Amino acid sequence: MRILLALVLSAFAFAASAAPRVEKISWKHGKKTFEGYLVWDDSSQAPRPGLLMTPNWYGVNASAIEKAKTLAGDDYVILLVDMYGRGLRPKNADEAGKAATDVYSDNAKLRGRINAAFTTLRGAGKRAPVDTNRIGAIGFCFGGAVTLELVRSGAELAGAATFHANLGTTVPARAGELKAPVLVMNGADDSFVPAEQISGFEKEMREAGADWQFVNFGGAVHCFAEPDEDGSLLKGCKYHEPSYRRSVAMMHDFFGEAFAK
Structure with missing residues (x-):
């Protein structure tokens, strides 16, 4: 009986310790320091694929961290990406709009920053159990647009998935430049992503010879993947x-195929 009790207590202790782990990590690009988080389930040290996760225009905050924990599960190591720089954490939509617009205004700066985060995740093998040969990217709203710019830059990703992303760009991809398959998930009634932007994106993907999918969810508008937005x-x-x-399920299926290659 004592042995059984000891085993039960040991199992409970292990379960309690096997919680999502969140570790602050910083990197530099240009003169700025950026501060994000590595997120993973520490119940196992077995290597697993890595995902760059760029949040919505509010950037790195408590809500984004909780989402990263949920999505990481025991499937991925996630790097929650900071696109604004240490100390810039928007508190409202006005501040978020200004911060996002500043990043959008310079495509080279945007691509440089997200590629620096990509390099950081590729070098995180000693800090987290990430398989640095299997890295993908995901993004929400503003973060989805950033993720698509990472793909357009020719980054060597296994794949990229976006949720209600802005699809426009000032530097469209050219034939042969996209190395990663793309899954774009959109709300069918999204007033922030007009039909002209969708058709322009589809044309860009076709002319670039991309491996791409575009999915519309009926009844959904912008922010459909943001539990905080009412x-x-x-x-x-x-x-x-x-x-x-449904979009998260599609994301898992998409990366299941992408990481198996």
Whole structure:
């Protein structure tokens, strides 16, 4: 009986210790220092694929960290990406809009920053159990646009998946430049991503010879994958649970195939 009790207590102790792990990590690009987080389940030290996760325009905050924990599970090591620089953490939509616009305004700066984060994850093998030969990228809203620019830059990713991303760019991909398959998930009623932008993106992907998928979720608007958004702060920006659940399932299937290659 004592042995059984000891085993049960040991199992509970292990379960308690096998929680999502969150470690701050910093890197530099140009004169700026950036500060994000490595997130993974520490119940095993077995190497697993890595995902760059660029959050919405609010950047690295408590909500983004919780989402990273959920998505990482025991499947991935996630690097939660800071695109603004240490100390710049928007507190409201106005501040977020200004910060995101500053990044959008210079495509070279944007691509340089996200590629620096990519390099950071590729070098994180001694800090987290990441298989540095299998790295993908995901992004939400602003972060989705950043993720697509990473792909357009020719980054050697296994794949990239975006949720309600801005699809426009000032530097469209040319034939042969995209090395990663792309999964773009969009709300069918998203007023922030007009039909002209979608058709322009599809044309760009075709002419670039990309391996791409575009999925529209019926009944969903912008921010469908943001549990914090109830539509009260920004009209046309609202969480849609069925679409978020289905999009995450599609993301897992997509990377399951991409990382198997």
